[in-house]
Structure formats: structure tokens, C-alpha cells
Amino acid sequence: MNPAMTLAAGEASEHRPLIISLFAVFVLATLVITVWAGRQTKDAADFYAGGRQFTGFQNGLAVSGDYMSAASFLGIAGAIALFGYDGFLYSIGFLVAWLVALLLVAEPLRNSGRYTMGDVLAYRMRQRPVRTAAGTSTIVVSIFYLLAQMAGAGVLVSLLLGITSDAGKVGIVALVGVLMIVYVTIGGMKGTTWVQMVKAVLLIAGALLITFLVLLKFDFNVSDLLGSAADNSGKHSAFLEPGLKYGIDSTTKLDFLSLGIALVLGTAGLPHILIRFYTVPTAKAARKSVNWAIGIIGVFYLMTIALGFGAAALIKPDEIIASNKAGNTAAPLLALHLGGVDSTWGAILLASISAVAFATILAVVAGLTLASSSSFAHDIYANVIKKGQATEKQEVRAARYATVLIGIVSIGLGALARDLNVAGLVALAFAVAASANLPTILYSLFWKRFTTQGALWSIYGGLVTAVGLVLFSPVVSGKPTSMFPDVDFHWFPLENPGLISIPVGFLLGWLGTVLSKEEPNTAKYAELEVRSLTGTGAH
Amino acid sequence: MQASAEFRELRHAHRSFAFPLTIAFVAWYLLYVLLSNYAGDFMGTKLFGNINVALVLGLAQFLTTFLIAWWYSRHAATKLDPKAEAIKSRMEGGA
Numbered sequence: 329m330n331p332a333m334t335l336a337a338g339e340a341s342e343h344r345p346l347i348i349s350l351f352a353v354f355v356l357a358t359l360v361i362t363v364w365a366g367r368q369t370k371d372a373a374d375f376y377a378g379g380r381q382f383t384g385f386q387n388g389l390a391v392s393g394d395y396m397s398a399a400s401f402l403g404i405a406g407a408i409a410l411f412g413y414d415g416f417l418y419s420i421g422f423l424v425a426w427l428v429a430l431l432l433v434a435e436p437l438r439n440s441g442r443y444t445m446g447d448v449l450a451y452r453m454r455q456r457p458v459r460t461a462a463g464t465s466t467i468v469v470s471i472f473y474l475l476a477q478m479a480g481a482g483v484l485v486s487l488l489l490g491i492t493s494d495a496g497k498v499g500i501v502a503l504v505g506v507l508m509i510v511y512v513t514i515g516g517m518k519g520t521t522w523v524q525m526v527k528a529v530l531l532i533a534g535a536l537l538i539t540f541l542v543l544l545k546f547d548f549n550v551s552d553l554l555g556s557a558a559d560n561s562g563k564h565s566a567f568l569e570p571g572l573k574y575g576i577d578s579t580t581k582l583d584f585l586s587l588g589i590a591l592v593l594g595t596a597g598l599p600h601i602l603i604r605f606y607t608v609p610t611a612k613a614a615r616k617s618v619n620w621a622i623g624i625i626g627v628f629y630l631m632t633i634a635l636g637f638g639a640a641a642l643i644k645p646d647e648i649i650a651s652n653k654a655g656n657t658a659a660p661l662l663a664l665h666l667g668g669v670d671s672t673w674g675a676i677l678l679a680s681i682s683a684v685a686f687a688t689i690l691a692v693v694a695g696l697t698l699a700s701s702s703s704f705a706h707d708i709y710a711n712v713i714k715k716g717q718a719t720e721k722q723e724v725r726a727a728r729y730a731t732v733l734i735g736i737v738s739i740g741l742g743a744l745a746r747d748l749n750v751a752g753l754v755a756l757a758f759a760v761a762a763s764a765n766l767p768t769i770l771y772s773l774f775w776k777r778f779t780t781q782g783a784l785w786s787i788y789g790g791l792v793t794a795v796g797l798v799l800f801s802p803v804v805s806g807k808p809t810s811m812f813p814d815v816d817f818h819w820f821p822l823e824n825p826g827l828i829s830i831p832v833g834f835l836l837g838w839l840g841t842v843l844s845k846e847e848p849n850t851a852k853y854a855e856l857e858v859r860s861l862t863g864t865g866a867h
Numbered sequence: 868m869q870a871s872a873e874f875r876e877l878r879h880a881h882r883s884f885a886f887p888l889t890i891a892f893v894a895w896y897l898l899y900v901l902l903s904n905y906a907g908d909f910m911g912t913k914l915f916g917n918i919n920v921a922l923v924l925g926l927a928q929f930l931t932t933f934l935i936a937w938w939y940s941r942h943a944a945t946k947l948d949p950k951a952e953a954i955k956s957r958m959e960g961g962a
Contacts, residue, residue, distance in 0.1 A: 412888070413903075413921055413922070413925075416925055417900070417903065420896075420899070420925055420928045420929070421896075423928070423929065424892065424896050424928055424932050425933055426894050426932070426936070427889070427932060427935055427936065427939075428889065430936055430939060431885040431888060431889050431935075431939055432885060432889060437945075504929035549916075550918070551915070551916030551917045551918055552916075552917075553916070554917040554922075555916070555917040555918075558917065565911065565913075565917075565919075566911075567909035568911075568917060568919055568921070568922065569910055569919065569921055570903035570904070570910050570921055571903075571909060575904070575907060581904045581905070583903060584903070584904055585901070586901060588896070589895070589897075589900075592893065592896055612948065615940060615943060618936075619936055619937075620941055622932065622933065622936045623933070626929055626932065626933060629929070630926075630929060724944060773876065774882075828888050854868075854869035854870075855869075857869050857878070858868050858869050858874060858954070858958075861874075861877055861878060861881060861947075861951060862874075862877070862951040862952075862954045862955040862958070863951065863955055864954070864955045864958045864959060865959075
């Protein structure tokens, strides 16, 4: 029996009580926060935007919490541990992307919107069609992202609790789903924001601890760490160079380019990140949050070097793969090895790091659910179905029902995505966000002529292209690592659709505008322009 | 207000800073991605110990991100905020 199997079946389960109690402490603490926040949530601005009373630093921390998902922690560490340098590209793309948010999106969005991304997109357009489109793409992007988090949860559990039965995994996914429903329906944005902050602190602390222990093992000599990783991986210096995962042939190289573009353009189109900017009082505070987020996230991604290469240096590649095909368990395994496989210290480390990973998943899942249910209630229910006639109370009630529904859907989908690399799945969500949301956001804010038709073509065109290409890509069928490995209906060669779908989104936005018969609403654009840059009349 | 010289100045101060800078960092990032893809030998050149060009360029992306964030924030605080606040207080007070 290989070590990872014994780990799953034996040693880890001995420490099950410890792991479960650490996890329970986190859940309990966050539930207390949620109930406390729920008591203060009175009107719609509280539910959607946490009352807009958070400081730039608090929101920066919460943004980091929302952003550093299981993909960052488990996925990137795993990708680096298996593919070396190629995994590190995720870290770089995920970080550089924040500059788009900082320079072009965060401040104008804060000034011109109220609760959702749709607020900004529909500002000078015909409300109902554009809000329907914005709501649809918000929900699709969030569900892609949720899938990744659920996959991460399932993976962790099978490693930690020795649960290998499908029923057990589904049970855990369901537990995550139920908790997220509770966080969001009771705590709203205020509760979710505090949960994000707690989680961000825990995640940074956990990553710092592991980084410190890895560096200690190598006397703080990064070159030695990299050298051991290269040797232990069996790939030698190629492990430290680009190309192990993506350099195989011209198709994989295009895939790498596609991934790179999706990562850098996706962030500023992620609804659950965008709505965070409504939790602060001013655009200046929104800028401050992004700056804090860049600092915190940057430091965290630097540590992924130590986490990923540390795992590669200290654990045999076979063991990582045996534990999870996509490498998602490399970080917790690293914690176990750093403490000593048979020692209590090792068990404590494994348990703590796993609890942190659970916390990460729960918090991100809550943020995603809030984004999609807000958009459903505010964009689709209040402004499309009720034509702007819904009371605040009805709107918030609709958001709570939507939360329950989305929770159930994501529990259902969660089980399907178990063996895909979590970072890869999130990259798909980024590609969809960059194709469907970013073009319309940028055109809306900066292009005078942009029309409703342009917005609709861009959102639906980007969305359908991105999702369609994924559906017919090797991610879904045709390869042993696919979601459905036994059937093959793939014809699109790349795993990430961004290279095609992002230009399509931008192009359709332009084409839809120049071909549309309606005159752009220039008066409304003038208002939007002044408001977005100065904050005049901002909520 | 949108047509006023004061507002046009503010818009110019934002766009003439943010747009070129966005193009620059996206180009710099794409250059890095393309080098990783098509210049493997160059990226694999060892500089000292096991530290190669690829790692140094990757870390340089971190560094430039931090620098651009700092630079933009300074620009915004000195060039944009005073103008924006003047316009806002006039519109909300006078109009």
C-alpha cells in the first residue's frame, strides 16, 4: 500500500477527533459572528453591502479572503508540486490582475453602482434586458467558481477523515452547502465580510507557518529548496523552468497563453469581488481596499513558492498523485511531513492546515453565494420581474430564497468535479468572467457610444462562447482527467477558452454597438461619467 | 457638468494615466507569458545557484505590480482626489 493510501485510511483517521474539533471551533466562531451580524442587518443596504461601513483595510482583508480561495491554497500549491514552475504562473496572473481592478474598475464601480455588478452595466441602458443578462452571467460565473470550491472540499475530506465512500463525500459537500446557506441568509454581507476577514487572517497565518518551517528545513536558502525540489521531482532542472505542463506541444502552449490572458483579465469581472467594493463608504476607501488586497494577496502568492516547491522537495511525487490525481492535497500533506509523519506534531499541523483550508472554502463559498443571490434578487427579481416595484423587504426575502436554491444546486454539482485541479477550475470561472463581464464593464464606463444591444451581445456572446468551448474541451470529456472520462465529444483542443472567448466578448460588444439602430443615451452617460469619477450622487 | 473644462481636466488626468499604464502592464505580463512559452532556453538560464531567469522575471512581475499600485495611488491622491472633491462639493452644494 502506498503512503498516501495508508494516510487516508489509517494515520489521519487516528487524528480525526483533533481535525474535527478544530474545524468545529471555526464553524462555531463564524456562526456566532453570523448571528451577531444578522441582528444588525435591518435593511437592504445592510444585507447587500454590509451597511457600507467597513474601512478600506477591513474590506481589503475581506477582499483577500474572498479571493484567496481553495484554488490558491490547495490548487496552486498542488500545481507547483506536480509541475514546478508552470504552477507558479497562476500566482503571477492572479496577482497582476488586480491592477485592472485598481486602475479601471474599483473606484468608478463604487461610485456608480449600488448593490450589484448589474447596477453599473444597466446604468445607462434599458434596464430589464441588461439586468437579466448581468444576473445570468453573475450566476453562471459564480457557479463555476462554486464548483471549484466544492471539489476542494470533497478532496480535503477524503484525505483527512479517511472518508472514501461517495456517500461520505456527498455528505460533506452537503454540510458545506448548508453552512453557506446559513451564513448568507442570516448574516448577509456584514456577516460574510467578517467571516472573510477571520479566514484571511487564518490563511495568512497558516501559510506563514508552513513557509517558515519549509525555509527552516533549508536554512533559509531558497536555491537549495529549489534544487531539492528539482531533484526529488525526478525532472531535475526542467522542474524549475516553464514548460513541464504547458510546453509539450503547440496546443498546450496556446493553452498556457489562453490561461495567462484569462487570469489577468478575469479578476475585474468576478461578481463576488466586485460587490465587495460596495461595502465601503467612498471610492477612496475602495482604492484603499484594493491596495491592501494587492499587498496581502501578493505576500500570500509569494509564499506559494515555498508551499509548492516545499511539497515537491519533501514528498515523493507518487505520494502526492496517489493522494489526489490533480495534486490538490499537496499543502496539507506538506504540513504532515513537516511535523513528522508519525508524530503528534505532524498530526496537529495537518489538522490546523486542513482546518484553514476548510475555512477558506466555506468563506469563499459564502461570498459566491451572496454575489449570485444578490444579483438574482436585485437585478432579476426586483428590476425585471417586479419592474422596480418590489419593496426592500421583498427583495431581501427573494435573496434569501435564492441563496437556498443556489446552495442546493451547487451541492448537486459539487460531486461531479472531484478530480479536477481546483486551480484549473477556477481559471475557467476567470475566463467566463473576462469574456462576459469585463468587456461590458469597461465599455459601460469608458465608451460614450456603447448601447444596450452592444451590452447584450457582449454578455451573452462572451458567456455562450466561453461556456460552450469549455463544454467541448478536454475538461469535460475525452481525457482520463476529464469530468466524464468515458465519453468523448470534445473538439476544442484547449482547456481554457479565454484566448478565443475574451476577444469574442470585446468584439461583439463593439459590433453590437455599431450595428444598433438606437441612439446611445448620451445624457445618461454624461451623468454616469461625472458620477463615476467624482462620486456625486453615489449611494 | 460633464462638458465643463474642470471635469474634462479630471477625466484627462485619470485616463491619460490609467490607460497607458494598463496597456503597459498587460504588455509586460504578456511578454512574460510569451517568453515562458517560446523562449524556454533563455528562461532556464541559471543566474546563481538554482535561481534562473524564469524565477527572477516572475518575481519582477510581483515587484512591478506593487510599484504600479503605489504609483497609481499617489497619482490619484495628488492629482485626482482634489479635483473630484471640488466638483462634487460644488454640485451637491450649489446645484
